[in-house]
Amino acid sequence: MSVDRAIARRGVIDALPLFVPAIPFGLVIGLAITNTGMNPFVGWSGSWLIFGGAAQLTLVTLLGGGVAVAAAVGTALVVNARHLMYSAALAPTFQRQPRWFRWFGPYLLIDQLFALTTVRLDDEPDSFRAYYLAVGATFWILWSVVVALGLLLGPVVPEQWNLEFAIPILFIGLLVLGIEHWPELVAALAGAGVTYLAAGLPNRTGLLVGAFIGMIAGFVAERIRRE
């Protein structure tokens, strides 16, 4: 077995345990697509067009909830803005890669892939590429399958279960995992509070206002923390 093939196998093995926490997420997205009455194929296409669970779930629930398309798209994009940081962090490593991979690689750049490759930035270019592609492909295939499974389960689940409430619960989980210091908590509370106060704004644009003010609040809190 060649070295690169062994590294690719390592990538698949590393990706599998990280995929487990994504399973309920994918299933809930499938259920959400069913609940919103969106065309199932269109909803599912987000799995490979966007390839990012939080943004896909945001888009599906907002479009289904009657939010203006521009506000839904804007919010989903804001959710994914963190990928700018990943792009900047991996840019030096990618300079040693062939052109096709510099263009294609970013398509697969999800949170888990970033986390796994940050410890391999100094690998040989061929090894890095084999590992990166193996992790990315594993997630890409499994993710599309799990969201499709959620679509199949959706019509079977009784409405009385109120399973749509699983979505805010998952967001609470994501939020808690992202809080390392109190400024993050300030950002979250300000985002939630302002959205609550602005709930009456047309086309539910209060969401974007809340998110923006929350970000500013976190930024200011960080400044205070550093002083």
Place this chain on the structure above:
Amino acid sequence: MSDFLATAVVGLGTYLFRAIFIVALAKRRIPETVLVALKYVGPAVLGALIVALLTDSDGNVAIGIPEVAAFVAGGFVAHRTRSHVWTLVVGMTVYWLTLALI
């Protein structure tokens, strides 16, 4: 069709976020201020989204004892276990129980 277009636009935007420094701006550094601000996009958006998801089409926020109980329980479990599976299981169980009891 507009749903598909919206999905495609988010997909394209996400790709641009992921690709811009790798493909085009490898020598550029993100200003420190932007990096700090980006750190707070996630928590701010999630906080806002949770409230938005509980808002109906008339702009009323439906949050009662079951929702609050489920958020507290789910948040606590997420903090302790760092597991989405357990967060979901405990959060939904508490939600169903409080709904049934009230």
